[in-house]
Amino acid sequence: MQNNDWWRGAVIYQIYPRSFKDSNGDGIGDLKGVISKLDYLANLNIDAIWLSPFFTSPMKDFGYDISDYKDVDPMFGTLSDFKELIDKAHAKNLKVIIDQVYSHTSDQHAWFKESRKDKTNDKADWYIWAEAKPDGTPPNNWLSLFGGSAWQWDTARQQYYMHNFLTSQPDINFHCVAAQDAILDTAKFWLELGVDGFRLDVVNMYFHDVELTDNGVADSPEKQFVGVDPANPFSKQFHIHQMCRDDNLEFLKRLRKLLNNYPGSTTVGEIGAPDGMSYMAQYTEGGDKLHMAYTFELLNDRCEPDYIRNTLKRVNEKLSDGWPCFSLSNHDTVRSATRWTRNCSNPEEKIKAMLALLLTQRGTPCIYQGEELGLPEANVAFEDLQDPFGIEFWPEFKGRDGCRTPMAWENKSDLGFSNSGNSWLPPEAAHQALSAASQDGVKSSTLEFTREFIAFRKQHSALISGxxxxxxxxxxxxxxxxxxxxxxxxxxxxxxxxxxxxxxxxxxxxxxxxxxxxxxxxxxxxxxxxx
The missing domain is CATH 2.60.40.1180 (Golgi alpha-mannosidase II)
Structure with missing residues (x-):
């Protein structure tokens, strides 16, 4: 019998395809590269892989700016490659979860190109448009995470459009039912192809206040946006009008109803917000919205035991019948092996302790690629930066490239990632000695610990469902x-x-x-x- 609740307590492994394995020598990881490493992934004893975006995109935000929801960007391969990946992963009992970025698209998406033509076209209200104030300034004080106003003037429509991220990432208007329908149609497309679930990017940022009310000042720590550097003006506002709207619940119900037609499919939502745990509970309770959700409370710099204990206690107290997903690292944060081992006398053993903590909580653990090797954050020079977030806020905030450098497969200068000699981000020299090949078969290594501990976890049902x-x-x-x-x-x-x-x-x-x-x-x- 199929276990439709396989996701409860499953171990998920996040892959950032651009940096995982390059199969064709262009310096960029791709789907065939992932296929070539399926044996490695299966030998970790994980249950599922989560792929960050590989869809058609101008790559201004490295795939989180999608210009075609239903196709693979040529740099990653083809739809046939993706179908092959699904089939071969399933043959190894690995589920496949893919990122879905519904909050916004690229400004190169056909939907936005039509929407910006005029105020009367079929997609005129698929994005968030607003008139300027009488003095020509933006309609309110909302800010973008990537710096400056959340509004960009468009000369074609003679209006401002909203963007929570880059100006090239216009936000979809979820108050428009037709836009919702189109988003659900993209979800159906991938479910029909055989994916086992979705990781939903910024799931709390789908809806906005239609009155465009100004945000207030974030006058207390509880109102700070989790995970945003204090150097970013975005941290100064309480963004309750810009996101985290109750309207979101009805759309999540629509999405869940669609997934219920595909037994065994699942969702995990990313929630970055003040009091994110309350939204985790709201979004996962009742069995009619998200299956799982996670917040950033364990993805920041705090790792003192009392903070960990109190945070995990609050999760258990608030979630009731909801289900959490836990991660200590991902493609947006400094690697846990660096964050959690500062001033530590035995970093290698603490990294194992961190993994054990992750793998013994009530919930679904998610391991970020290289975390099973204990890879530390890479040092990326300013001239090598690719991340627009880091370039904008350097040097106070160095961006996200340090956790996105090539995966360490072999103990050599290119890390066995690519034979191009020119990978999109430079390989980190400190990762060589920690490569998968160096740790394979070494009983005391972090890699072997991870394999053994996940296998141990599977033998004890209390660690999965208790x-x-x-x-x-x-x-x-x-x-x-x-x-x-x-x-x-x-x-x-x-x-x-x-x-x-x-x-x-x-x-x-x-x-x-x-x-x-x-x-x-x-x-x-x-x-x-x-x-």
Whole structure:
């Protein structure tokens, strides 16, 4: 029987195709490159891969500016390549999740080209257009994440259009039902091709306030937009009129109704917002909207044990019947191996502890490519930057290129990524010794730890579907219980620099790790079975 709830507790692996593996020597990763590494992915014991955008695009924001939702950009291959990828992944019991960017398109998309012609064409209201104020300035004070006003003047329509990101990324008007229908049709296209689900980019940014009310000042930390550098003016506003609108719930229900026609398909939404956990709950509760969602609370620079514990507690308390997806790294953030090991005496062991934490929470863990190798953030010189976000805010914010450099396959200067000698971002020299080939078969390596721990996780249903109860309320050792009808397990992970006496927390049988005189050493993982 097909397990339609396979996504509950599945391990997802995120692939940034441009940087994963180049198959044709042009210095850019592609779909055939992903196909060539399916054995590697299957051997990680993961359940699914998530592919960042590979659709037709002018690549101003590296694929998150789509000009054709229903085709593959030639730099990544063809639709036939993608169909081959799905078939070969499924043959290895790997599900395939793809990014869907519904909030906005490229200004090169046929929809926008028609919409901007005049105010009366069939797609005139498919995007967010507004009149200038009497003095010619934008209609309100809304800001773009990528700097400056969220409004761009268009000389053809003699109006402003809204863009939450680059000026070349106009926002779709989700108040227009015809635009919603067109978006749902793109989703159906990929479901018919056989994809197993969607990762939904900025899922809380689909709708806006039709009155175009000015945003207020973000006068407290709770109103700061999660993940935005303080150097960015965007962080100064409380964007409640620009995003996070209740109208979103009805569209998510429409999307879920479509997916229900494809049993076993799933969704995971990205939520970047103040109090993102409340939106996680709202968007995933009731079984009629998103299947899963994640926020940025574990993707920032904070990694002290009390913060981790309190954040994960809040997730469990707020979600009720909703389901979380957890990640420590992705294509938009500094790699966890750098963020979480600053001032650490044993980075390699702490990286393993981080992965164990990710893989033992109640929810669906997502590993970003290279995280299983413990790759640190790459140092990318300004002259090599590709990310418009980083170029705009350099040097206070260096952008996202440091986590997007080529995957480390081999211990050589090109990392085995491409034989072109000129990859789109320079390979990071510090990644050579951490390559997959260097770690393969080395029992103490992060790669082998990841493979073994995911396999261990699959053997214990409590770690996949069990409830979670925190047993420790303070200190550097995170201790919690996972329990379902079949077993009860206690997980202890020491994130401190001193050994910790587990005392009464210890269970009856150690099934992972070891204790030294009843103590768990720094950055070690011990898991017990208990009665």
């Amino acid at each position: 409830k979670l109860e925190w047993l420790s309320n303070g200190g550097d050792c995170l201790i919690y219980q996972r329990q379902n009808d079949n077993e009860k397990i206690i997980v202890a992970i020491n994130f401190g620099e001193q050994a910790f006496d587990l005392g009464s927390y210890a269970g009856s049988e150690i099934i992972w790790g070891e204790l030294s005189s009843g103590k768990i050493n720094p950055y070690q993982i011990v898991i017990f079975k208990t009665e």
